[in-house]
Amino acid sequence: MSDHEHDHMEHDHPHDHGSPAVVMTARVNALIGALESRGIVQDAEVTAVLERFLAAAGPSNGARIVARAWADPAYRGLLLDDANAAIAQLGLDMSHWAPVSLRVVENTQRAHNIVVCTLCSCYPIALLGPAPQWYKSEAYRSRVVREPRAVLHEFGITVPDDREVRVWDSTAELRYLVLPQRPPHSDDWDEARLMQAVTRDALIGVAL
Amino acid sequence: MRFAVGDAVRTSGRDPDHHYRVPRYLRGKRGRIEAVHAAFPLADARAAGDPSPPVETLYTVAFAGGEVWAEGAEPNTVYHAELWESYLVPADAAS
Amino acid sequence: MSRLNDVGGLTGFGPIEREPDEPLFHSEWEARVFALNRLLMAKGLYNLDEFRDAVERIDPARYYGLSYYERWFEGVRTLLTERGLVPPETAA
Numbered sequence: 331m332s333d334h335e336h337d338h339m340e341h342d343h344p345h346d347h348g349s350p351a352v353v354m355t356a357r358v359n360a361l362i363g364a365l366e367s368r369g370i371v372q373d374a375e376v377t378a379v380l381e382r383f384l385a386a387a388g389p390s391n392g393a394r395i396v397a398r399a400w401a402d403p404a405y406r407g408l409l410l411d412d413a414n415a416a417i418a419q420l421g422l423d424m425s426h427w428a429p430v431s432l433r434v435v436e437n438t439q440r441a442h443n444i445v446v447c448t449l450c451s452c453y454p455i456a457l458l459g460p461a462p463q464w465y466k467s468e469a470y471r472s473r474v475v476r477e478p479r480a481v482l483h484e485f486g487i488t489v490p491d492d493r494e495v496r497v498w499d500s501t502a503e504l505r506y507l508v509l510p511q512r513p514p515h516s517d518d519w520d521e522a523r524l525m526q527a528v529t530r531d532a533l534i535g536v537a538l
Numbered sequence: 539m540r541f542a543v544g545d546a547v548r549t550s551g552r553d554p555d556h557h558y559r560v561p562r563y564l565r566g567k568r569g570r571i572e573a574v575h576a577a578f579p580l581a582d583a584r585a586a587g588d589p590s591p592p593v594e595t596l597y598t599v600a601f602a603g604g605e606v607w608a609e610g611a612e613p614n615t616v617y618h619a620e621l622w623e624s625y626l627v628p629a630d631a632a633s
Numbered sequence: 634m635s636r637l638n639d640v641g642g643l644t645g646f647g648p649i650e651r652e653p654d655e656p657l658f659h660s661e662w663e664a665r666v667f668a669l670n671r672l673l674m675a676k677g678l679y680n681l682d683e684f685r686d687a688v689e690r691i692d693p694a695r696y697y698g699l700s701y702y703e704r705w706f707e708g709v710r711t712l713l714t715e716r717g718l719v720p721p722e723t724a725a
Contacts, residue, residue: 346703350700350703351660351662353661354660354663354702354703354706355660355661355662356671357706357722358662358665358666358706358723360664361669361706361710361713361719362669362708363668364719364720365713365718365719368718368719370676370678370718371669371672371676374636375672376665376668376669376672379668379669379671380665380667380668380677383667383668383671384657446641447683448639448640448641449638449639449641450638450688451701459657460657460658460667462651462652462655463652463655463659463701464649464650464651464652466701467646467649467650468643468646468697469646469647469648469649469650470649471640471641472640472641472642472643472644472646473646473649474641475641475642476641476644478715481649484649499641500646508668
């Protein structure tokens, strides 16, 4: 980027020139400093919130849920019927800054599910951790509701026309988890091994 | 609650300039109630800072792909969205 | 009028780009914005819908040029400024 373009880009930013990360770091620090001086938050609180969140949320939670559902048909039934109650049995919850509810949708021979939030980036973050950048991108959010099969194909999944594609747009207070199909020849796998077969992308519906 | 699973509904076609949770691509579209959920405070009102937002039933509505995209819809595709009750009206019997 | 976040079915955004081994956050500042937002909502200073609304109100001429967490920062800052909790950002 030329110096002229760089100057122009920084026109609206009140701080010295620097990379975007340097500029944003300064702005974030300034904001937290302003909040601290007014007794609204403490920097240590921000750190604590981040650490607690990262400790509790991650894709392994999703893997546990799926592995349990694969291993236990009764649990699978509960998961599909009342996901919040089912995850509570594993000591998990969707604790959040607003009341949200989990719904699990199941891939079968008849249907493949894929999840999006076209309006922002809603995602079961309290369970799985932050969503991947591509999920939050305008490119994914705009295209997956226009041509989901083409998008799935780009992710390496070809869904035949006689298999239904179900697109779930998280427009309100539900968050979705896709229950992938159990791998073939896995009848003798224990839950730990089943967990290893679950990927974060499969929980969104862009992997099998 | 106004609707039950299986009911035919149509999403509002209104186009407000405030925070609103019916995506453009689903406005004025006919669908079917696929699930009835609990009631939640309406996003529009919460976004405006309303201290007593209306609490309305949330529904999952299923839309056939050909209904959502008049041209070039992919085959055998169903769209789902969660929509507050005031976003929906009963679908016309004739439509 | 629909806001710029309402992108379902729009074209022109290019390919879906995936980053192998993507980190949870690309910079420390992003993680701090994420945590700060969560903290402020937990303290009841604003709710999630107000936050989304603030992001949606970002000047359209700038909106698509901002990264995801740059937009979050703008939303948080807007809400705090509008409530008089912090002064507007000024030149350093």
